Amino acid sequence: MGKNVLKRIDLIFKHEDDCHEVLQKTLKRSDDELINELIGSGLKGRGGAGFPTGLKWKLTREAQGDVKYVICNADEGEPGTFKDREILATVPYKVLTGMAVCGKIIGATNGYIYLRGEYRYLVKDLEAEINKFHKICDEVGLNFRIKIFLGYGAYICGEESALFESMEGKRGEPRNKPPFPTEFGYMGKPTVINNVETLAHTWTIFKYGAKKFRDLGVQDSRGSKLFSISGDTPIPGIYELELGMTVEEFVEDFGDGDTKAVQVGGASGFCVPRKKFRDIAIGYQGKLTGISLPTGGSMMLFNSSRSMYNVLHNYLEFFAEESCGQCTPCRVGTQQLLQGIKAVKRGEKPAAYLDKLLSLSETMKATAKCGLGQSVANSFQSIVENFREEMIY
Amino acid sequence: MSNTVNLTINGFDVSVPKGTTVLEAAELLGIKIPVLCFHKDLCIAGNCRVCVVEQVGSKKLVAACATPVHEGMEILTNSLLVRNSRKHMIELLLSEHNADCTKCYRNGNCELQDLASEYKITNQDFIDLAVSRAYTIDAFSPSILKDDSRCIRCQRCVRTCDELQSVGALAVAHKGDHMKISTFFNKPISEVVCTNCGQCVIHCPTGALIERNYIEEVWTAIADPTKHVVVQTAPAVRIGLGEELGLSPGERVTGKMIAALRRLGFNSVLDTDFTADLTILEEGTELLHRLEKVLVEKDEKYKLPMTTSCSPGWVKFFEHIYPDMLDHMSTCKSPQQMFGALAKTYYAKKIGVDPENIVSVSIMPCTAKKFEANRPEMRDSGYKDVDYVLTTRELAIMIKQAGIEFADLPEEKYDSIMGKSSGAGVIFGTTGGVMEAALRTAYEIVTGREVPFENLNITPVRGLEGVKEAKIKIEGCKPEWKFLEGVELKCAVAHTLANARKVMDLVKSGKADYHFIEVMACPGGCLGGGGQPIPTTPEIRQKRMQAIYEEDMSLPIRKSHENPEVQQLYKEFLGEPYGHLSHKLLHTEYVERQRY
Incomplete structure (x- = not known):
């Protein structure tokens, strides 16, 4: 507990007051150079899905379109995640700079921050920061403007295509893919949509070079990452750590000595039981061996006083309510999983019914229209398989 | 870059144009992929996930309806993974559904039920x-x-x-x-x-x-010996009804339908086409009257363009969306309501039955007609002009309930009076039909000559294009119509309310100079109406349309003003078109409605 085996990184929250210079210097470099820098850094999307950021910008730059957009996804809705809020509150200029550079590269003059409805209190300060930043853009001769779009509290609107629909004034329902946002995003135009943290990392990469970022992390999981740490830990909060650590290392630092499981990646992520702490790394692809888990940064620790049935019940209630309701596997599947574990717990269904539910969750993963419905299986399977007794008795 | 994409589906090669979906490509190979949220009339939703198929190399299944093909794609439509997933989808939908099928109106014609049966979800x-x-x-x-x-x-x-x-x-x-x-x-x-x-x-x-069904009410009326039950049949019913009774789309069943109605016990089997012809005389006269008022007298009380008013869905849409433009709409009642008003006046007198004891039933391809019959304005006979409106589907249900072998029925003819019609009355059932019928008559009234189209077929207003336009130059007018000499009559025809809105927005903004606009609320006109057999698809509408024009060509009289029973009606009862009694019985007014 609190052993400090993991190196604390201080890149994102380090206050730097050279926004003007960074933007000016960066804009002087060619688009190709910047994209190569970004690709070379190995930065992957910090929202959780882990799509290579440089590639996303490159594809959008190459996409046909007279109008393009940059959107910062600040609809931080995953249970147990609270890092983006902190970035926007303390170092917003890093995010704004990332958006502006992206706009210059892909050929967009407008950017939007899709801000979670619950973060309304940030709007005033953020708008002041945006105004300040617009002046800097004018000074360096960049035609770029950023606006805030306030969400209204639907989890699904963090899904990029549902987010576009929401911004367009429609019901927030995910679209069919393809086409992807790089070709057909907001208003049907090529769009780069990045998580807040991803954009903040581009500041580091453009200012200090790809190497500084790439030197952190392992293999295909490069750089540092913010973790929102909560649950049974003596030191909850936001920490910037290198990717590639094992859950065991993480628990040594953050656990309370009685950690039974860690939920990596929030409700849509995976539950790692104690017996697998050593085998599982946090990142996009494994260390040299073993399994690794991608994550948007939510780390929830549970000690032996917690019922994993209650944890799963809580997640499933969340999904049954937050599914947009559009596609069958997600709308009905989440309800069936929820009602199913309740029925097993009450003895109304035999324990073997859990296997039917596991098979259903597998179907949901393969058939749901968007990431929400596909990822319900993550927590469901990892909790049911590892804590089956707790589901039954 | 080539515009053709090569892929395999279940191991069979297929080449399709770029942009084709997996579902369409499979159809070309004769491989059926089940769908629920997909419909050829509508945009792709991809939300039921019943059409998921396996794309070799991808862990996720893809929705066949929403996934465009790409080069080298390998699709499996019936792998174990697909089958299990598809079964799960059907089971999930059933779990959320009131699956008490025996108590469902759509029992026997339900896409979910079909799938459950196909996949044996027992x-x-x-x-x-x-x-x-x-x-x-x-x-x-x-x-x-x-x-x-x-x-x-x-x-x-x-x-x-x-x-x-x-x-x-x-x-x-x-x-x-x-x-x-x-x-x-x-x-x-x-x-x-x-x-x-x-x-x-x-x-x-x-x-x-x-639909709200009124089958039991009609059975009860038929069984009541004190009631004289008359039935009228809309033009589009005769080309749709067969589909509900085991025949193919596009089969004309006019004679069998009449025979069936008689066997159901209706006292008199009459034709809405008769009042369709009457509508043409009233509406045609109204149009000519308006043209004179607007073009010659510059009377601002009268508005052009005039729009048709036969489609009650369109009428209510107009009242909601364009409440400030109601005087553009023809005051003519729809053929159904004209029939109803006459059934309890003219007809009652002719056959010597107290109108109190007449029950007026109509068979319509339409659900809006049910609302129309219930409008408070539709009681000009002193009674409810049309008592019950049944859809084509409800009629088929009655025929089945009565144990009638429809296919074996003889061909019979409508009763008289109010049973005779022209081909112009029949084509009311298709988009462009009212326009064509009106032009056949109006042109002849004004010039004394037939419309200058081969076989009277005014082809520019035909077909399934959403908005059609036609111009007819009026030349060689009779002396009393001299003011129309050289006028180019500009017409527009729209079907579906989305297309109607396009046309009316042009009119509203002053960007269109039409004289006459025909609107039908449903795609294809009444033949694709909301009361027609299910399914109705673009292909089926095409076949029904063909059948309507065949029916028109098969009739000896093709022009409304030549319908002898209509002529008799004016002589014996109404006097003249657009006259005093017509105004009382056959014309109506509209209501300004809100948008919410």
Whole structure:
């Protein structure tokens, strides 16, 4: 507990007051150079899905379109995640700079921050920061403007295509893919949509070079990452750590000595039981061996006083309510999983019914229209398989 | 870059144009992939996930309806993974659905039921979610009944109401387990902008949206010996009814339909086409009258363009959306209502029956007609002009209930009076038909000559294009119509309310200079009406349209003003077209309605 085996990184929250210079210097470099820098850094999307950021910008730059957009996804809705809020509150200029550079590269003059409805209190300060930043853009001769779009509290609107629909004034329902946002995003135009943290990392990469970022992390999981740490830990909060650590290392630092499981990646992520702490790394692809888990940064620790049935019940209630309701596997599947574990717990269904539910969750993963419905299986399977007794008795 | 894409489906090679979906490519190979939320009339939703197929190399299944093909793609439509997933989809939908099929109006014609049967979903392991829900049934509308317990949330109705009709009466509300198809503030559909067109009903795969049926009421009337029950049949029923009774789309069943109606026990089997011909005389005269008022007298009380008023879905749409333009609409009642008004006046007198004892039933391809018959304005005979309106589907139900072998019936003829019609009356059942019929008559009244088209077929107003335009130059007028000499009559024809809106917005903004506009609320006109057999698809509409024009060509009289019974009606009863009695019985007024 609190052993400090993991190196604390201080890149994102380090206050730097050279926004003007960074933007000016960066804009002087060619688009190709910047994209190569970004690709070379190995930065992957910090929202959780882990799509290579440089590639996303490159594809959008190459996409046909007279109008393009940059959107910062600040609809931080995953249970147990609270890092983006902190970035926007303390170092917003890093995010704004990332958006502006992206706009210059892909050929967009407008950017939007899709801000979670619950973060309304940030709007005033953020708008002041945006105004300040617009002046800097004018000074360096960049035609770029950023606006805030306030969400209204639907989890699904963090899904990029549902987010576009929401911004367009429609019901927030995910679209069919393809086409992807790089070709057909907001208003049907090529769009780069990045998580807040991803954009903040581009500041580091453009200012200090790809190497500084790439030197952190392992293999295909490069750089540092913010973790929102909560649950049974003596030191909850936001920490910037290198990717590639094992859950065991993480628990040594953050656990309370009685950690039974860690939920990596929030409700849509995976539950790692104690017996697998050593085998599982946090990142996009494994260390040299073993399994690794991608994550948007939510780390929830549970000690032996917690019922994993209650944890799963809580997640499933969340999904049954937050599914947009559009596609069958997600709308009905989440309800069936929820009602199913309740029925097993009450003895109304035999324990073997859990296997039917596991098979259903597998179907949901393969058939749901968007990431929400596909990822319900993550927590469901990892909790049911590892804590089956707790589901039954 | 080549525009052809090569792929394999279940191991068979197929080459298709770029942009084709997996579903379409499979269809070319004769491989059927089941669908629920997909409908050829509508945009792709990809939300039921019943059409998922395996794309070799991808862990995720893809929705065949929503996935464009790409070069080298390998698709499996019946792998074990696909089958298991598809079964799960059907089981999930059933678990949320009031699956008490025997008590469902759509029992026997339900896409979910068909799938459940095809995949032999005999064990329902999943928890029944439907029982614990307080589903609502909205039965306030005289036209449409909405039963949320039967809804599978495919959103076909929402897309129909929005895309085809631009009405937007139905929308998705709430999310997750509370997600449902609802209306503005969850009001009954009778209290929102709903036009009662029934397109949601024929696009609904299950029994969530159905017509309000009046079958028992009609059986009761028929059984009552004190009642004289007359039935009128709309033009589009005779080319659709066969589909509900085992015949192929596009089969004309006029004679058999008449024979069936007689066997059901109706006292008199008459034809709405008769009043369609009458409508042409009234509406044609009204148009000529308006042209004179506007072009010669510059009387600002009269407005051009004049729009048709036969389609009650269109009328209600107009009242909601263009309440400030109501004087553009022809004051003519629809043929159904003209018939109703005459049945309890002229007809009653002719056959010597007290109108009190006449029950007037109409068979319509339409659900909005049910609403129309219930409008308070529609009582000019002193009684409710039309008592009960049945859809084509309801008639088929009655025929089946009566144990009639429809295919074996002889061909019979309509009774007289009010049973005779011209080909012009028949084509009311298709988009462009009213326009064509009106032109056949109006041109001849004005010039004394037939319209200058081969076989009287005014082809520019025919076909399934959304908005059609035609211009006819009037030359060689009779002396009393001299003011029309050289006038180029400009006409527009629109079907579906979305297309109607396009045309009317042009009119409203002063960008269109039409004289006469025909609008039918439903795609293809009445032949694709909300009361027609299910399914109705673009191909089926095409076949029904062909049948209507064949019926027109088969009749000895092709012009409304030559209908001898119509001539007799004016001579014995009405006097002259657009005259005093006509105004009392055959014309109406409209109501300004709000948008919500």
